[in-house]
Amino acid sequence: MKQSGNILFSGVGGQGILLASELTAYAQLEAGFDVKKSEVHGMAQRGGSVEAHLRYGERVYSPLIDPGTADILVAFEILEAARYLPYLHRDSAVVVNTQKILPPAVALGKMAYPDNILDELTDRGINVVAIDAFAVAKEVGELRTANVAMVGAMSNFLAVGPQAFLDVIDEKVKPAFREVNKKAFKAGRKLVYHN
Amino acid sequence: MAFDENDNKLWLSGNEAIALGAWEAGVTVASGYPGTPSTEIMGNLVKYDGVYGEWAPNEKVGLEVAIGASFAGVRAFATMKHVGLNVAADPLFTASYTGGRGGLVVLTADDPQMHSSQNEQDNRNYAFAAKLPMLEPSDPAEAKVMMRTAFELSERLDTPVLLRTTTRVAHVKGVVEKGERVATASASLEKMPAKFVMLPGNARMRRAEVENRMIAARELAETLPENRIEQGSGPRGFICAGTSYNYVKEAFPDAPVLKLGMVWPLPETMIRDFAASVEELIVVEELDPFLETHIRAMGIDCRGKDLIPDQGELNSFIVRKAVDPDSVGDIFAPLDLPMRPPNMCAGCPHRGIFYGLSRLKEVFVSGDIGCYTLGFLPPLSAMDSCVCMGASVTVAHGMSKALGEEGKGKVVAVLGDSTFMHSGMTGLLNTVYNESYATVIILDNRTTAMTGHQQNPASGKNIKGEPAHAVNLEKLCESLGVPRIVVVNPHEINETRKVLKEEIASPDPSVIISRAPCVLLPEMVKAKKPVYCTNLDNCSGCMACVRLGCPAISWHPLTPTQAVDRGYKKKQKGYAEIAEVQCNGCGQCAELCKFEAISKREEN
Numbered sequence: 001m002k003q004s005g006n007i008l009f010s011g012v013g014g015q016g017i018l019l020a021s022e023l024t025a026y027a028q029l030e031a032g033f034d035v036k037k038s039e040v041h042g043m044a045q046r047g048g049s050v051e052a053h054l055r056y057g058e059r060v061y062s063p064l065i066d067p068g069t070a071d072i073l074v075a076f077e078i079l080e081a082a083r084y085l086p087y088l089h090r091d092s093a094v095v096v097n098t099q100k101i102l103p104p105a106v107a108l109g110k111m112a113y114p115d116n117i118l119d120e121l122t123d124r125g126i127n128v129v130a131i132d133a134f135a136v137a138k139e140v141g142e143l144r145t146a147n148v149a150m151v152g153a154m155s156n157f158l159a160v161g162p163q164a165f166l167d168v169i170d171e172k173v174k175p176a177f178r179e180v181n182k183k184a185f186k187a188g189r190k191l192v193y194h195n
Numbered sequence: 196m197a198f199d200e201n202d203n204k205l206w207l208s209g210n211e212a213i214a215l216g217a218w219e220a221g222v223t224v225a226s227g228y229p230g231t232p233s234t235e236i237m238g239n240l241v242k243y244d245g246v247y248g249e250w251a252p253n254e255k256v257g258l259e260v261a262i263g264a265s266f267a268g269v270r271a272f273a274t275m276k277h278v279g280l281n282v283a284a285d286p287l288f289t290a291s292y293t294g295g296r297g298g299l300v301v302l303t304a305d306d307p308q309m310h311s312s313q314n315e316q317d318n319r320n321y322a323f324a325a326k327l328p329m330l331e332p333s334d335p336a337e338a339k340v341m342m343r344t345a346f347e348l349s350e351r352l353d354t355p356v357l358l359r360t361t362t363r364v365a366h367v368k369g370v371v372e373k374g375e376r377v378a379t380a381s382a383s384l385e386k387m388p389a390k391f392v393m394l395p396g397n398a399r400m401r402r403a404e405v406e407n408r409m410i411a412a413r414e415l416a417e418t419l420p421e422n423r424i425e426q427g428s429g430p431r432g433f434i435c436a437g438t439s440y441n442y443v444k445e446a447f448p449d450a451p452v453l454k455l456g457m458v459w460p461l462p463e464t465m466i467r468d469f470a471a472s473v474e475e476l477i478v479v480e481e482l483d484p485f486l487e488t489h490i491r492a493m494g495i496d497c498r499g500k501d502l503i504p505d506q507g508e509l510n511s512f513i514v515r516k517a518v519d520p521d522s523v524g525d526i527f528a529p530l531d532l533p534m535r536p537p538n539m540c541a542g543c544p545h546r547g548i549f550y551g552l553s554r555l556k557e558v559f560v561s562g563d564i565g566c567y568t569l570g571f572l573p574p575l576s577a578m579d580s581c582v583c584m585g586a587s588v589t590v591a592h593g594m595s596k597a598l599g600e601e602g603k604g605k606v607v608a609v610l611g612d613s614t615f616m617h618s619g620m621t622g623l624l625n626t627v628y629n630e631s632y633a634t635v636i637i638l639d640n641r642t643t644a645m646t647g648h649q650q651n652p653a654s655g656k657n658i659k660g661e662p663a664h665a666v667n668l669e670k671l672c673e674s675l676g677v678p679r680i681v682v683v684n685p686h687e688i689n690e691t692r693k694v695l696k697e698e699i700a701s702p703d704p705s706v707i708i709s710r711a712p713c714v715l716l717p718e719m720v721k722a723k724k725p726v727y728c729t730n731l732d733n734c735s736g737c738m739a740c741v742r743l744g745c746p747a748i749s750w751h752p753l754t755p756t757q758a759v760d761r762g763y764k765k766k767q768k769g770y771a772e773i774a775e776v777q778c779n780g781c782g783q784c785a786e787l788c789k790f791e792a793i794s795k796r797e798e799n
Binding site: 013025026029034037038041046047048049060061062066068079083086103109113143 | 234311334366368440441442444510511524527528530534537540573574647746749750776
């Protein structure tokens with residue numbers, strides 16, 4: 001079992017990144033690791049780029065992932081995967097949701113949304129797994145579970161098994177949303193095996 | 196195997212841990228004003244039994260409330276962000292003389308990198324200037340423990356104690372061990388005029404006590420467990436505190452480290468001994484060379500800001516690169532991508548006001564601190580200054596005095612309801628009293644939105660969400676003497692523009708209250724309005740709706756051929772489309788559209 005690691009979550013404010021990183025943190029805690037997670041609140045949350053850094057190991061000091069050391073990037077939007085390239089290394093795995101959210105300059109017609117931007121990652125030898133988390137969420141019947149589907153897909157790259165995540169959902173998610181979130185997690189997890 | 200149930204271990208943010216630490220330390224009264232990254236402390240503290248906590252209208256009020264509770268003999272706590280301590284500096288510097296009866300701890304949450312702030316001040320300088328002990332934790336677990344230490348120091352040394360956090364402590368989650376609450380003191384009335392009445396004669400006596408106390412604090416710092424030497428090997432030794440300690444431990448895990456939990460006053464003997472034990476002494480700290488300056492003043496040679504950046508946050512990569520550049524490998528260069536700055540939400544009521552202001556090109560918009568500062572960004576680009584809480588009103592007044600006749604009809608101030616309560620109303624009093632023509636727009640969205648929806652004296656609820664008196668803004672402005680007061684619904688975009696023009700042109704002081712609740716308030720989310728949709732056949736590509744800068748509306752450019760293929764005129768440059776999942780149903784765009792291309796979803 002990998003003894004330490006860095007997981008970076010990125011996306012746009014309001015996409016459910018905090019919950020996704022929270023579930024992952026609890027799963028790592030249950031596996032017996034020390035875990036630190038860093039996030040930013042306030043103005044940064046208003047529709048801008050958001051990120052959460054999660055680090056686990058026997059003893060974690062720094063709450064921040066250094067450039068070039070993210071083992072896994074969970075990106076909730078395509079541009080927000082490409083933006084974090086400086087955090088990646090050649091053996092990083094990137095799980096990216098194929099959603100596009102237009103940044104202001106693009107929505108105003110001043111700039112174009114870059115085409116095939118994920119090629120910039122794969123060209124550097126980085127393992128990129130693109131999934132349609134919204135399709136998964138639609139399939140399980142609750143659009144708001146796209147973030148948990150992303151966690152499911154990402155969980156394939158961690159030593160801690162799926163049960164730890166399912167237990168955390170049982171403990172941390174409101175009863176009314178438990179089953180649908182577990183479904184989304186499982187469907188997301190299966191997606192990567194089938195890719 | 197729930198993690199939470201193992202050995203009382205919790206997974207908490209620094210702010211949650213500080214709230215727990217305050218409760219365990221027996222805090223009885225707490226007051227503060229919201230400000231990133233400090234806000235969640237008070238919100239969490241009021242969940243514990245036996246603690247009274249409140250949102251004060253500003254930080255000065257909050258600290259004075261805590262001083263009062265301390266004078267009554269109980270442990271008291273005030274919370275604020277770094278710039279909030281500027282507002283509270285007046286009581287802080289004199290509370291340093293009075294001390295208290297119950298322990299008094301003042302939390303300042305600094306924001307290196309300015310994630311959500313207008314400046315990057317280093318509040319360790321306040322500890323030096325106000326002659327107060329300051330503790331600084333490195334992570335949530337330490338933050339909780341240090342709350343207890345801070346109160347013990349406060350009572351032992353008869354002084355307020357500052358606890359400084361930064362974003363990477365306040366908003367970091369880590370494992371924290373839960374403890375028991377200490378026995379709390381009961382409040383009582385006790386008159387101690389020589390200590391509490393700071394007339395010059397008394398203050399001169401207390402002035403000497405301050406110096407005596409700092410001598411005692413300096414001695415105590417030598418043995419305080421929060422200051423410790425971690426043995427190591429190699430020629431370099433590091434002195435660090437707060438989150439910088441974490442970065443040093445990651446970058447140079449084997450090096451000897453002097454970890455300071457108390458950053459003022461400093462343990463001189465400990466530092467001197469440590470310096471003598473290493474070949475090269477390096478001080479690693481974010482922002483100002485605070486420790487470095489005072490260590491150099493002891494006559495101890497060290498390195499510091501000649502290596503370590505003095506702006507922005509650090510991380511272990513930056514520290515490693517600064518100290519040992521050859522040990523750092525190449526990293527991937529960033530790609531050139533469209534930026535994604537924060538933006539006002541879809542359906543935000545502020546947009547209606549800023550859209551109106553954006554059409555008044557001659558007008559100078561004196562802005563303020565809140566979500567609405569985002570009105571600065573394109574395409575609205577309708578803010579011309581932003582200094583500090585409440586400054587919109589006073590800056591506009593000062594401009595009007597400088598410009599005289601020239602500025603009539605050209606100066607307007609914009610601030611939120613909570614900011615108006617904080618320090619806008621004293622400025623408005625001045626505007627009326629000293630006869631200015633500046634128009635003041637109060638964006639009354641019924642909450643303190645930017646920091647995550649805290650209640651305020653105008654919102655009708657207290658910190659726990661219980662009913663509370665709501666100040667009537669119209670009557671308040673009237674009693675301050677404002678002759679013209681108009682209330683508008685900013686979603687009615689044409690009416691709002693009309694009112695803006697009239698009031699800004701008026702030669703008398705005038706207040707526009709823009710009243711519509713924040714679209715993210717839970718009750719607004721629950722009562723979700725019907726969304727708007729685009730009838731693309733009718734879109735003429737005029738871009739009127741696009742100029743609102745709503746994140747739910749995007750522009751799709753077309754070539755002449757594409758335009759014709761879609762059934763548009765050849766010269767139509769593109770079309771606008773609403774992303775219905777993002778729409779919050781404010782209807783501003785529908786009012787602007789002259790071509791019936793935008794309508795409510797239910798009408799289709």
